[in-house]
Amino acid sequence: MNHPTREDLVAHLYSELPPERQTELTAHLGQCAECQKLVTEWRGTMAELDTWKLPAPQPKRERAPGNVAFAPFLKWAVAACLAIGFGFLGGRLSVPAPDAAALRAALAPELQKISAAVDAKLAEDRQAVTDILKTMQSQRTEDYASLRRAVETLAVNTEDSLETAQRQIVQLASFTEPTKP
């Protein structure tokens, strides 16, 4: 049997022969166990080659210049916030819930005392304010009376002065010059 060259067989495997030659080799491989064995081995190797896949290239990220310095800081800040948050939460959760009724009972007398004291203080303040207001009222009344007296005195004095002036005018009008001897 006239075997094709191995170069032809490899070209056949990659479909690089002219169509009629491809057909010829396909027919030959159907009849020739030796060539078929070789081609089968090569096909197996080609299938093995296909198992090595490459990762897709990572796109290079365009970062703003400011972000270069900021990103690590931001990362640490977020980490710190999380740590503090979790710590706070853990602390809150680990402490047993207080007994509200007992706490209220214990605090009630104190609260009543404080409330009474506050009320007393408020009453004192209110009394003080009332006293001050009364004092101011009486002072105002006195001031008013004093002012009134002063105005009345002024009015009387003014009236007296007017009468004196009137008399003097009458006297002046009736004055006659004495005749010369």
Next chain:
Amino acid sequence: MSFFSPAPVATDEQAMWRVQSHDDPEAFAAIMHRWQGPIRNLCLRMTADLHRAEDLTQETFSRLHARRREWQPTAKLSTYLWRIAINLCHDENRRRTRHGEVPLETGEDGEHAPHITVFQPTPHDELEAGERADQVRAALQRVTEPFRTVLVLRHYEGLKFREIADVLGVPEGTVKSRMVEGLSQLTRLLQPALNDSPPTASAAPTAVAWQPRPQTKAHL
């Protein structure tokens, strides 16, 4: 930026022409955008090292820009770009081999080397016994480099044999021969793992010229 606003670049060659004649940064960015993924994948397949692959990809585009005047507008840009990347990968692998970072492969010509390193599961590989991809990756790195280059370009990057011949500057028949040898080597290397049994001399199906490297030399 030039007075004329750059027209939408239709092809790689048009973009590269703008880079060559106008030093157009936008055109170069467009080339990078299109080709960064494929070039990175090629470098990753050739070196099996993500960081090195990233570095080599950057270096490829740096070199493309530095050598933009050498590019012939009649040539396909992709051919030029693949060639730069392949050469850089070869240089890198040669440097790693010199420094003992990877096992020695074959002789200088790569075509008639007396031995290849047969894949042996290392303890690390055994930990990931289920990861077929790891085994394939490890085995592929042990395929002699000229054959590995053709395997990667044809199988993973989907270049036709004619295009690979243009990239490597060799006849298409040579490319096919290298593909045959590459597949044969890889089949042999993967066979112990496939059969879950230690490799034997009879495991080599076709490449009779190749013999398993003694285990003591496998990880030089």
